[in-house]
Amino acid sequence: MTAAGAAGAGLPVRARGRSKRRSLAQKLGFAALGACMAANVFFLGAILFFIASRGLGAINWAFLTQVPRDSMTAGGVAPAIVGTLYLTLGAVLFALPLGVACAVYLTEYSPKGWSAALLRVGVNNLAGVPSVVFGLFGLTVFVKYFGFGVSIVSGSLTLGILALPVIISASQEALTAVPQSVREASLALGATQWETIRRVVLPAALPGILTGVILSVGRVAGETAPILFTAAAFYVRGFPQSPMSEVMALPYHIYALMTEGTHPEIQTRIAYGCSLLLLALVLSVSLIAILIRQRQRKACHAA
Amino acid sequence: MQHDAVIDYERQMGMENFHPSLVRGPVGAAADPAGEGRSPAPEPKLTARGVNFYYGSKQALRGVNIGFSPRRVTAIIGPSGCGKSTFIRLLNRMQELVPETRMEGEILLDGLDIMSSACDPSELRKRVGMVFQKPNPFPKTIYENVAYGPEVNGVKGRNLIEEKVVDSLKKAALWGEVKDRLKDSALGLSGGQQQRLCIARCLAVEPEVILFDEPCASLDPISTGKVEELILELKKDYTIVIVTHNMQQAARVSDRTAFFLMGELVEEGDTERIFKAPRDGRTEDYITGRFG
Numbered sequence: 001m002t003a004a005g006a007a008g009a010g011l012p013v014r015a016r017g018r019s020k021r022r023s024l025a026q027k028l029g030f031a032a033l034g035a036c037m038a039a040n041v042f043f044l045g046a047i048l049f050f051i052a053s054r055g056l057g058a059i060n061w062a063f064l065t066q067v068p069r070d071s072m073t074a075g076g077v078a079p080a081i082v083g084t085l086y087l088t089l090g091a092v093l094f095a096l097p098l099g100v101a102c103a104v105y106l107t108e109y110s111p112k113g114w115s116a117a118l119l120r121v122g123v124n125n126l127a128g129v130p131s132v133v134f135g136l137f138g139l140t141v142f143v144k145y146f147g148f149g150v151s152i153v154s155g156s157l158t159l160g161i162l163a164l165p166v167i168i169s170a171s172q173e174a175l176t177a178v179p180q181s182v183r184e185a186s187l188a189l190g191a192t193q194w195e196t197i198r199r200v201v202l203p204a205a206l207p208g209i210l211t212g213v214i215l216s217v218g219r220v221a222g223e224t225a226p227i228l229f230t231a232a233a234f235y236v237r238g239f240p241q242s243p244m245s246e247v248m249a250l251p252y253h254i255y256a257l258m259t260e261g262t263h264p265e266i267q268t269r270i271a272y273g274c275s276l277l278l279l280a281l282v283l284s285v286s287l288i289a290i291l292i293r294q295r296q297r298k299a300c301h302a303a
Numbered sequence: 304m305q306h307d308a309v310i311d312y313e314r315q316m317g318m319e320n321f322h323p324s325l326v327r328g329p330v331g332a333a334a335d336p337a338g339e340g341r342s343p344a345p346e347p348k349l350t351a352r353g354v355n356f357y358y359g360s361k362q363a364l365r366g367v368n369i370g371f372s373p374r375r376v377t378a379i380i381g382p383s384g385c386g387k388s389t390f391i392r393l394l395n396r397m398q399e400l401v402p403e404t405r406m407e408g409e410i411l412l413d414g415l416d417i418m419s420s421a422c423d424p425s426e427l428r429k430r431v432g433m434v435f436q437k438p439n440p441f442p443k444t445i446y447e448n449v450a451y452g453p454e455v456n457g458v459k460g461r462n463l464i465e466e467k468v469v470d471s472l473k474k475a476a477l478w479g480e481v482k483d484r485l486k487d488s489a490l491g492l493s494g495g496q497q498q499r500l501c502i503a504r505c506l507a508v509e510p511e512v513i514l515f516d517e518p519c520a521s522l523d524p525i526s527t528g529k530v531e532e533l534i535l536e537l538k539k540d541y542t543i544v545i546v547t548h549n550m551q552q553a554a555r556v557s558d559r560t561a562f563f564l565m566g567e568l569v570e571e572g573d574t575e576r577i578f579k580a581p582r583d584g585r586t587e588d589y590i591t592g593r594f595g
């Protein structure tokens with residue numbers, strides 16, 4: 001802005017007027033952008049503060065480690081934490097190999113064929129499907145058709161499908177970022193295409209793939225609708241016994257606490273505690289993603 | 304003199320050397336040792352005959368005939384876009400990775416057609432190594448970069464692989480600079496060191512032919528000097544083909560020089576002769592800098 005002013009100083013009056021108007025427009029533009037940013041930060045901060053201030057009171061060692069007692073009004077939420085971990089882990093175990101395989105197929109083997117085009121359309125559409133629809137799908141296919149019942153398995157598979165598009169697109173991005181020259185180097189040494197993918201391309205793309213996985217974990221851990229009909233129960237005695245058992249999960253627990261029960265005040269407090277836990281879980285997972293990306297960048301650019 | 308030149312040319316084409324005993328079989332059979340050793344112009348290791356190449360409908364190579372002798376360096380020169388890279392990449396079948404391309408003619412390694420279905424491309428590339436224009440080390444450690452080739456080619460045993468790594472790094476004149484940092488990322492090396500690492504990586508597979516596609520294009524004069532020295536050293540054991548834009552470099556490192564123009568091999572012969580007394584007007588124009 002000072003540069004614009006200095007340039008305007010030596011110009012005829014009309015041009016100076018124009019440059020003044022331009023610099024005013026620029027000021028207004030920046031002010032508007034700044035205001036939007038401030039609003040964003042404000043809402044984010046408000047949400048964090050709101051949840052933290054209400055939730056922190058509920059969180060203590062017993063809350064993290066004990067099973068619920070007295071119809072959810074006392075004790076802890078340990079089974080729900082464990083349930084969320086199981087469901088998320090199961091979803092990743094299912095979606096990671098499938099997603100990476102799909103991305104490898106799309107980028108390495110058949111980037112131009114009609115089957116790849118079809119797959120790409122499918123993946124993009126999958127990303128746009130509302131999560132409650134995944135829940136219905138999981139109920140019909142995994143719970144009923146495959147007979148897995150309402151269980152960790154059904155819930156993990158449903159969440160896994162939800163995570164697939166994120167994992168596939170992150171993996172594709174990571175794979176295409178591996179320079180062609182590195183593939184050629186490997187092939188020119190007598191490696192087959194498969195060896196090249198397994199030993200050079202995938203390891204080079206791994207940090208990018210992991211970033212995708214972690215982002216999808218953030219999404220999957222917090223989803224309620226897909227597990228509503230496939231895995232979650234309001235109350236299960238003790239910890240889950242097998243992959244075929246129903247589980248408690250943090251997001252569903254929050255939902256249940258706020259819609260059922262007889263002690264709304266105590267339940268609301270616990271619900272905020274659970275929200276804070278869930279938020280902490282997702283945020284720490286994103287933090288790990290950032291750390292991994294930074295380590296990768298360092299590894300790529302310096303010794 | 305004209306007559307001698309024709310005979311010389313035919314010998315380079317390898318035309319008089321194809322006797323019926325050279326039956327086709329899978330590549331990987333032992334080289335015919337006849338003609339190697341004392342003979343001044345050994346039988347070509349690698350021969351291209353009537354090679355045409357097309358990108359879609361666009362023809363990039365026209366009827367190329369040339370032979371590459373063992374323990375000789377052949378330089379390929381020519382203006383940008385004349386098909387040097389296209390040609391050299393045909394020699395180890397890297398070009399078949401480019402979609403919608405087509406080749407006609409024959410390329411023979413020890414008399415065996417490398418394009419035949421009996422020839423496995425990865426077996427071929429093990430025997431015909433390549434160093435690229437831009438250094439392209441793997442994003443792995445220095446050690447892993449060199450060990451990769453032997454590993455994928457089925458060399459077993461840690462000690463054996465380690466021996467090969469050290470040996471190759473020494474041959475590539477890089478050992479002294481990296482022996483204390485073998486576990487560091489190869490991407491931390493300088494451009495010239497990276498290129499020598501790529502050469503070491505190539506040597507570790509123990510190829511018979513090494514193709515260099517403008518190996519010094521991205522290097523400073525000192526690194527270039529080192530790579531050139533290395534090529535002269537490697538010449539004792541390998542058949543070497545080097546693409547270069549740099550005429551002085553061709554004169555410094557090569558025994559034979561081939562001049563390409565618009566997909567055609569215009570002239571091929573002793574480097575000294577090509578530079579002192581080119582037979583074709585177009586070659587003369589090019590080496591005296593009148594075009595290209």
Ligand SMILES: Nc1ncnc2c1ncn2[C@@H]1O[C@H](COP(=O)(O)OP(=O)(O)OP(=O)(O)O)[C@@H](O)[C@H]1O
Nearest residue numbers: 358361363381382383384385386387388389390401
């Ligand atoms: N993938 C491709 N598709 C279509 N045409 C191509 C492709 N690669 C190269 N060509 C064309 O083939 C011709 C020969 O290219 P090539 O890369 O072999 O030239 P070059 O002699 O190596 O040039 P330079 O010295 O610039 O590396 C050029 O006209 C180029 O435009």
Ligand SMILES: [Mg+2]
Nearest residue numbers: 387388389516
């Ligand atoms: Mg080229």
